[in-house]
Amino acid sequence: MEGGDHLAHERKKAQFDVEAMKIVWAGSRHAFEVSDRISKLVASDPAFRKDNRPMLSRKELFKNTLRKAAYAWKRIIELRLSEEEASKLRFYVDEPAFTDLHWGMFLPAIKGQGTEEQQQKWLPLAYKMQIIGCYAQTELGHGSNSSKWWPGGLGKISTHAVVYARLITDGQDHGVHGFIVQLRSLDDHSPLPGITVGDIGMKFGNGAYNTMDNGVLRFDHVRIPRDQMLMKVSQVSREGKYSQSNVPRQLVYGTMVFVRQTIVADASCALSRAVCIATRYSAVRRQFGSQNGGPETQVIDYKTQQSRLFPLLASAYAFRFVGEWLKWLYTDVTQRLQANDFSTLPEAHACTAGLKSLTTAATADGIEECRKLCGGHGYLCSSGLPELFAVYVPACTYEGDNTVLLLQVARFLVKTLSQLGSGKQPVGTTAYMGQVEHLMQCHCNVQKAEDWLKPAVILEAFEARSARMSVACAKNLSKFTNPEEGFAELSGDLVEAAIAHCQLIIVSKFIEKLQQDIPGKGVKQQLGVLCNIYALFLLHKHQGDFLSTGCITPKQAYLANEQLRALYSQARPNAIALVDAFNYTDHYLGSILGCYDGNVYPKLYEAAWKDPLNDSVVPDGYREYIWPMLKQQLRTARL
Ligand SMILES: CCCCC/C=C/C(=O)SCCNC(=O)CCNC(=O)[C@H](O)C(C)(C)COP(=O)(O)OP(=O)(O)OC[C@H]1O[C@@H](n2cnc3c(N)ncnc32)[C@H](O)[C@@H]1OP(=O)(O)O
Numbered sequence: 001m002e003g004g005d006h007l008a009h010e011r012k013k014a015q016f017d018v019e020a021m022k023i024v025w026a027g028s029r030h031a032f033e034v035s036d037r038i039s040k041l042v043a044s045d046p047a048f049r050k051d052n053r054p055m056l057s058r059k060e061l062f063k064n065t066l067r068k069a070a071y072a073w074k075r076i077i078e079l080r081l082s083e084e085e086a087s088k089l090r091f092y093v094d095e096p097a098f099t100d101l102h103w104g105m106f107l108p109a110i111k112g113q114g115t116e117e118q119q120q121k122w123l124p125l126a127y128k129m130q131i132i133g134c135y136a137q138t139e140l141g142h143g144s145n146s147s148k149w150w151p152g153g154l155g156k157i158s159t160h161a162v163v164y165a166r167l168i169t170d171g172q173d174h175g176v177h178g179f180i181v182q183l184r185s186l187d188d189h190s191p192l193p194g195i196t197v198g199d200i201g202m203k204f205g206n207g208a209y210n211t212m213d214n215g216v217l218r219f220d221h222v223r224i225p226r227d228q229m230l231m232k233v234s235q236v237s238r239e240g241k242y243s244q245s246n247v248p249r250q251l252v253y254g255t256m257v258f259v260r261q262t263i264v265a266d267a268s269c270a271l272s273r274a275v276c277i278a279t280r281y282s283a284v285r286r287q288f289g290s291q292n293g294g295p296e297t298q299v300i301d302y303k304t305q306q307s308r309l310f311p312l313l314a315s316a317y318a319f320r321f322v323g324e325w326l327k328w329l330y331t332d333v334t335q336r337l338q339a340n341d342f343s344t345l346p347e348a349h350a351c352t353a354g355l356k357s358l359t360t361a362a363t364a365d366g367i368e369e370c371r372k373l374c375g376g377h378g379y380l381c382s383s384g385l386p387e388l389f390a391v392y393v394p395a396c397t398y399e400g401d402n403t404v405l406l407l408q409v410a411r412f413l414v415k416t417l418s419q420l421g422s423g424k425q426p427v428g429t430t431a432y433m434g435q436v437e438h439l440m441q442c443h444c445n446v447q448k449a450e451d452w453l454k455p456a457v458i459l460e461a462f463e464a465r466s467a468r469m470s471v472a473c474a475k476n477l478s479k480f481t482n483p484e485e486g487f488a489e490l491s492g493d494l495v496e497a498a499i500a501h502c503q504l505i506i507v508s509k510f511i512e513k514l515q516q517d518i519p520g521k522g523v524k525q526q527l528g529v530l531c532n533i534y535a536l537f538l539l540h541k542h543q544g545d546f547l548s549t550g551c552i553t554p555k556q557a558y559l560a561n562e563q564l565r566a567l568y569s570q571a572r573p574n575a576i577a578l579v580d581a582f583n584y585t586d587h588y589l590g591s592i593l594g595c596y597d598g599n600v601y602p603k604l605y606e607a608a609w610k611d612p613l614n615d616s617v618v619p620d621g622y623r624e625y626i627w628p629m630l631k632q633q634l635r636t637a638r639l
Pocket residue numbers: 100101104105135137138152250251253254256257259345346349397398399400401404408411
């Protein structure tokens with residue numbers, strides 16, 4: 001079949017209103033309209049072409065990124081785009097660049113930690129891109145006195161950085177503080193005196209994150225003006241006297257809370273993109289199983305394919321909704337902080353850290369699984385998956401290594417439990433710990449597979465598992481005389497307890513989403529199927545936890561798996577429509593396997609012939625290396 005929509009028959013199977021689902025996915029009609037308009041604007045502009053990235057050398061690649069970033073900025077000004085539209089434009093350009101750190105970390109750091117006066121001075125310059133900033137926290141070795149190493153945008157482009165360094169006054173160390181430091185001349189871009197700065201070198205994958213100039217930075221007797229220390233949390237007077245505002249010191253880490261929250265939203269984008277490619281290709285690809293000479297089976301109809309693909313589809317939706325909720329939580333904590341209410345900061349920190357860890361790990365693994373789900377063709381750059389993986393996988397490390405972040409969550413859980421004794425009632429995502437006595441002895445009453453479809457049953461099982469794992473850790477910790485020694489010794493168990501708690505958050509936020517009014521024929525029902533797939537897939541995968549803590553019986557674990565299989569069958573006819581609801585353009589997907597019309601094979605063939613290696617029939621190097629070898633063999637054979 002040439003041309004046309006090769007997936008039309010699949011789209012006809014949908015049992016829900018895809019247009020309505022697009023709005024649910026986007027978050028609102030307004031968000032959908034902005035996203036739809038801007039993605040099409042980028043897709044239709046040849047200046048944003050990206051299919052040649054894997055072929056370019058680092059220097060060509062980097063220059064190309066600078067050209068795109070400058071052109072994007074020009075379009076943002078010409079079209080008078082709002083901040084929301086501009087940010088969408090950068091998103092759909094889909095190329096890591098110094099601008100990510102400028103808008104995503106430099107500006108938020110000044111907004112969050114700068115005084116009113118500092119904001120008035122620096123923000124207008126940054127908003128107009130008259131200065132370009134990055135965020136320099138990480139160091140080459142340990143301690144805040146060696147080289148900064150890794151900050152994106154630092155290597156070649158940033159004129160300024162928010163640098164985290166120890167503040168020492170009168171010989172007293174006040175710990176890490178943020179400083180705005182000018183790095184390069186605004187006239188000729190040369191580093192200012194005492195500053196050594198450069199790129200740290202090639203990173204994983206061709207193209208991929210190499211569009212970013214992650215950098216190294218050293219200072220030698222560099223003087224930072226006093227008023228360039230970010231002074232919302234603590235101040236140094238002209239006389240050199242150090243003082244602290246009446247706010248928690250942890251606010252210095254506020255930018256991380258903000259960025260981790262955006263990383264959770266990004267996880268749903270990256271995972272949904274991979275899932276869209278794998279789902280469309282699984283419907284196109286036929287392999288074996290032909291009956292009476294009829295067509296072979298679409299690989300999406302194999303139960304094994306479904307059991308690997310559909311939990312990822314469900315996870316993409318789950319991460320979308322938990323990301324939405326996390327954005328709300330962040331807005332809420334920000335408003336409270338402005339009113340000097342710091343009570344929810346520890347929870348916001350634990351939620352952003354834990355959910356960042358969970359969603360990025362699942363997304364990185366999920367992209368690789370999608371590559372395998374596409375068989376051999378998934379390994380071609382033209383599938384879009386290798387580059388997506390290479391760009392995405394450092395999300396497990398940046399903004400806090402995922403294990404280190406889970407240990408932060410574990411500390412928060414142990415603290416919450418220890419405060420129960422003093423009568424402090426947990427709220428928000430740890431409210432369930434208030435029912436710890438019930439959760440320690442409750443019994444799951446699932447008797448048949450369909451019982452697993454009841455939200456209350458699922459929630460109680462996840463709450464009981466999380467509470468029991470945290471309580472077991474707390475009990476074990478109490479056996480140590482030195483709590484820090486205990487924490488280090490039990491860190492493996494603590495990480496698992498943190499994972500259980502974060503999975504509960506994602507499941508419960510999906511269930512809460514379903515309690516809202518969701519318009520559109522069949523939309524809520526499909527989301528219900530996905531929610532159950534997500535929860536029961538987790539339960540099946542971690543059944544060891546549920547069984548060993550006595551939350552469910554082996555029979556109930558078996559019934560959960562039976563129900564899961566039934567849910568896969570319900571999801572199957574809707575699979576293509578559920579990925580269409582992401583509303584991704586072919587440009588954004590950047591994948592022949594995932595193209596909207598499913599016309600995969602002619603496109604693969606065409607792309608192969610466009611590879612520079614196929615420019616000539618006889619390759620460069622043949623005369624030099626192959627011909628002499630062939631001749632040599634010929635002579636040897638004759639001897
Ligand atoms: C647009 C995307 C592009 C991405 C580009 C990437 C950028 C980056 O990677 S920037 C660098 C980011 N680096 C990290 O994320 C480092 C990870 N490490 C941490 O987060 C550490 O916790 C720390 C460095 C922030 C602090 O370590 P330490 O001084 O050892 O402090 P503790 O861990 O003992 O915590 C003390 C206290 O503070 C609370 N807390 C920690 N972090 C936060 C936070 N972000 N917000 C609020 N509160 C925080 C922690 O819970 C402890 O509280 P108490 O137990 O109540 O004392």
